[in-house]
Amino acid sequence: MAVTTRVLGRSGIEVSALGMGCWAIGGPWAEGTQPLGWGAVDDDESVRAVRRALDLGITLFDTADTYGAGHGERVLGRALAGRRDDAVIATKWGYTFDEASRQATGEDASPGYLRSAVTASLRRLGTDRIDLYQLHLADLSVPRAQALIGTCEELVAEGLIRAYGWSTDRTDRAAAFGHAAAGATAVQHALSVLRDAPELLAVCEKYDLASVNRGPLGMGLLTGKYSAGSTLPRDDVRGLAPGWLEWFRGGRPAPEWLRRVGAVRAALTADGRTLAQGALGWIWARNGRTIPIPGCRTVAQVEENAAALHRGPLPADQFVEVERQLAAVRTAALRDADRPHWPRPTHPTVHP
Secondary structure (H helix, E strand, C coil): CCCCEEECHHHCCEEECCEEECCHHHCCCEECCEECCECCCCHHHHHHHHHHHHHCCCCEEECCCCHHHHHHHHHHHHHHCCCHHHCEEEEEECEEEECCCCEEEEECCCHHHHHHHHHHHHHHHCCCCEEEEEECCCCCCHHHHHCCHHHHHHHHHCCCEEEEEEECCCHHHHHHHHHHCCCEEEEEEECECCECCHHHHHHHHHHCCEEEEECCCHHHHHHCCCCCCCCCCCCECCCCCCCCCCCEECCEECHHHHHHHHHHHHHHCCCCCCHHHHHHHHHHHHCCCEEECCECCCHHHHHHHHHHHHHCCCCHHHHHHHHHHHHHHHHHCCCHHHCCCCCCCCCCCCCC
């Protein structure tokens, strides 16, 4: 059964059940010598991809001010010119950057920076309001995050933002924001058939928050495009993967994650879906609050992902089969040898 829309948590804002992640269309940027983009991109193709997404019923576009050191917001604003009212724009703040050198420079969690950041994002996006404004500092302490709620509420009252949330995989952070912040409406967190997040989904249920899902295709692993012999270029964040990026190591897909893809492939594609469409269908079947935001930078990628909307969630029997196939490899993931990326290093500082 098709699934086409979701409600964005307690904001009441209706969005497409599938969003478009806009990290990649920001183009190259870095923290020192560590690339944080996905390599060179064609801005004209990015614009076509965004507009094609709108044509196919995708209304939620998720970016961040730091993607491409501001360039990603500019490209998205260009693409939505003349169609702003058809779209729901989500962006993020918290990391600092230099636009001229396209370098990440640190972070700033002060209320004053929040105000200056929203003003700069509005200018780059060419809009008078941001629909969902998300704190990007995933590990910020709860007291420091809660100190930003008053300013967020002021921005809502002034009409500069419609709602706000937190991009974090920390359950305690998400719960604290959901409990204390009246205008909070979403948690953006990692979720895919390869990496479930039951505790975060429970927080979203408890506090009536949308679950906005980054990495729903495992940064490309669930597209079927990559094999053990694949090598990513060094100007791609996956080609010189920082410690927090679990899917790739040394410019190659991590073997333990390729094993998971192999285990689940047949069950995800059993009814004729592509692997990516099956992975998106799993997320919708997993929970009614989920809104996956797979990254896209070409029209072809948008079209394949958008086709998943019309197929909808995986049927119950197919979902059960996926879970059965994954049970053994999920157990194996608890072994020390199968989680070389833990504990997460503290540097580089910038996360997607």
